[in-house]
Amino acid sequence: MAPLKSMEKDHPLIDTHFQSFFEDFLLYDLHALIASADNHSSSNTFKQGIDQLLSVIDAKLPSLRNGLQLLQDAECNKLLLPTGFQGIDALLGGGLRAGQLTELVGPSSSGKTQACLTSASTVAKNGGSVIYFDTGNSFSPQRIADLVGQTSGYVVGNQAELGPLQRVMERILCYSVFDIYQLFDMLQQLKINLKSKIVESDHRIQLLIIDSISSLITPILGGSGPQGHALMISAGYLLKKLADDHNIAVLVTNHMVAGEGGTSKPALGESWKSVPHIRLLLSREYGSNVCNISTLKHPSVASGRAAKCTMYL
Incomplete structure (x- = not known):
């Protein structure tokens, strides 16, 4: 989980404890992942960590383009x-x-x-x-x-x-x-x-x-x-x-x-x-x-x- 570990310094919620829970995040449906967090003793912290990680991912995604931009x-x-x-x-x-x-x-x-x-x-x-x-x-x-x-x-x-x-x-x-x-x-x-x-x-x-x-x-x-x-x-x-x-x-x-x-x-x-x-x-x-x-x-x-x-x- 090297990519997640490298984020810990700038994003404290994505710590070693969160990484252990989230290690297979690519293999889970997002709703199933949140449901899994609900059943965990650190539910609120994990949910905040998920939100933080998703915000980082969104920031790296390309912006949406309209039809004219796609045509160009x-x-x-x-x-x-x-x-x-x-x-x-x-x-x-x-x-x-x-x-x-x-x-x-x-x-x-x-x-x-x-x-x-x-x-x-x-x-x-x-x-x-x-x-x-x-x-x-x-x-x-x-x-x-x-x-x-x-x-x-x-x-x-x-x-x-x-x-x-x-x-x-x-x-x-x-x-x-x-x-x-x-x-x-x-x-x-x-x-x-x-x-x-x-x-x-x-x-x-x-x-x-x-x-x-x-x-x-x-x-x-x-x-x-x-x-x-x-x-x-x-x-x-x-x-x-x-x-x-x-x-x-x-x-x-x-x-x-x-x-x-x-x-x-x-x-x-x-x-x-x-x-x-x-x-x-x-x-x-x-x-x-x-x-x-x-x-x-x-x-x-x-x-x-x-x-x-x-x-x-």
Whole structure:
């Protein structure tokens, strides 16, 4: 509880006794927390401590913005990053939007990883840098090289043509991430680096990819406790804040699970559904390289709008 302990000097009510009571405050509903304080011998003191802590939190929250301010913000952060797939870009209004979190949902072999790799190579070819969090050893430098070769008109493996490929590969920073706690560490470090401009020396970070976010979160959602749910929501909040604060497009993938009546549905449940700004559903018939894409959620496009694109999986 280091963050709370550091507040004790300026806020005496948030002392060691209060911290012991409040140590799991993120996992409780506020009303349940106050009800718990009612049953405690130090009820009045704890309630005052809760009020004091909430006032500190409120002071740190950004002020509310009216509709005009939100519109102006959207106009200032309208950078669109083409994915390399005309069908996907058409549904997105031109590409992945900076400042927003886009989610690709689909079953295995539907083209989610291919979309991530193609988006990464396209952004890198256009001069932007990409952070790629690989959670399942699915990142393939050879596939990136093949994609660059297909669109640049040179043969991969020709030493005389390594210049463009080398520039693309140097702009894609790939890290292996295998659990949610490592993801938090990486995101916090990225946040620090972005604030200090460490990772923006030559090319600004424009795209953050997590393939897949669901493989990190699903293992912590089991059991009856609220800890897994709290971590999931915290991860979503942190990703959206990184996107908004640093004008980065965030792209994540999510797998499908069995739902009622045998139909498939996106993993991570109803609570996660509200996190992404945009959700696209990918599907592909067995043996076909034609991918069907439809909108599940979009702030300015009706759900169910569909497109097709060819993916070489």
